[in-house]
Amino acid sequence: MMTPLDHAESWLADRGEKLTELRREVLSHLLDAHGPMKAYELLTALQKGRPGASPPTVYRTLDFLVGMGLVHRIDSLQSFVACPIFHAPHQGVMLVCERCHGVEELESPSWMETLRNEVAATGFVMNQHELEIKGLCRACQEATA
Amino acid sequence: MMTPLDHAESWLADRGEKLTELRREVLSHLLDAHGPMKAYELLTALQKGRPGASPPTVYRTLDFLVGMGLVHRIDSLQSFVACPIFHAPHQGVMLVCERCHGVEELESPSWMETLRNEVAATGFVMNQHELEIKGLCRACQEATA
DNA sequence: GGAAAAATGTAATGTTATTACATATTGGCC
DNA sequence: GGCCAATATGTAATAACATTACATTTTTCC
Structure with missing residues (x-):
């Protein structure tokens, strides 16, 4: 194991x-x-x-x-x-719950490439893809409802 | 004026x-x-x-x-x-240069809705759309090159 | 003009992070 | 094994960032 x-x-x-x-x-x-x-x-x-x-x-x-x-x-x-996924290099997107402060990590979502391209169109080069997105996780939505 | x-x-x-x-x-x-x-x-x-x-x-x-x-x-x-754009409510995406620490703000890019939908698919609800993306701004790319 | 609400002043302290330098541990080489 | 260099860790002090609690002033509105 x-x-x-x-x-x-x-x-x-x-x-x-x-x-x-x-x-x-x-x-x-x-x-x-x-x-x-x-x-x-x-x-x-x-x-x-x-x-x-x-x-x-x-x-x-x-x-x-x-x-x-x-x-x-x-x-x-x-x-x-x-990091729950360190078996390979990856682009992490962190979903940060504003209520419980829990963090879920999304691995290389499909829109990452679009994002990179659109940012590049402004002349800016992304180095690091650790985005933090704030909101409510499922559990906290239910607790709040 | x-x-x-x-x-x-x-x-x-x-x-x-x-x-x-x-x-x-x-x-x-x-x-x-x-x-x-x-x-x-x-x-x-x-x-x-x-x-x-x-x-x-x-x-x-x-x-x-x-x-x-x-x-x-x-x-x-x-x-x-x-904020350079407070004439209307907006979703800001901050492009943070890791070299000069300058910040450019991108207003409501087209992939925002995709992002929101894909995040929502995981059960997470985005509250706040202030994303920070790190990288190199155009000027610092040129200075580095 | 007086009461309530909003804004600001003031003192103390809590929390997060770094600098600078000393010591110990490891790994390669002869 | 003995030595050197590199890496890792120990230690003390302080810097940088942020909040709490309470007092005072200013504004609003009746």
Whole structure:
């Protein structure tokens, strides 16, 4: 049985990087959360087993994981979420629920190419396709109704 | 000649709100900047003529202007930009240059409806259509090349 | 002109993120 | 094994961003 952490490890190995113990812990917390976590929430969690953990500990590790595509930063929530689909490079679209702050990730939807073309028509070149779309997830629509 | 500030004033009047002196100053600074400004940059600018200005002064005013659609918050830059098109309600797409941090606003592009429909197909309802797309603006592409 | 609502002032604090430098760990090479 | 360089982590301080709570002033409207 291949766990998400195992996947992450081989994903990194393919790129010449290592899943160190610290990185493993951080990613593990994010995976367990099943949703976005704040940097300082992660810090508190880390400090349970690692008394010396400090902000740079967390931010450096997050920078690495985000750079490798294992974690996404959600700007509008100032939070971080484990990427559920890191078996391949992908273009993520984040659906951010404004009520519960849950995040669903849509992989490479069909309109991405249209979007890219129309943006390019203005002379602007998209680098990064992490779009955040805000709204209400299904559960919160039902709860609100 | 109808200045942007005059437009803003009548836009607010139509909605039963006022462009007070403080709001006018903040919006004026944002318009002059021709690009995104940080909250504390605005604060420093305000303090020139208003010694008592403090963080709440700025954040409250920005909240108001954002709420009225005269200003957009750019989450990825933690900055605020005057909206160039507040003559009508619109769906903004922000093209954020990763090099110069300039922001161009695209009004209601044609793929918006497709996007909305495809997102809706997942059970998620979009509330707010302020998308941020990161990349390189034309000028920075040329400078880099 | 007086009460209620809206806007602004003021002080303190909370939250998020970075800088700069020290130490430890790993991996290659002889 | 012993050394060097590169990578990773530890540590202290501080910078940058944002909110809370409450006081005061200004405006609105009867």
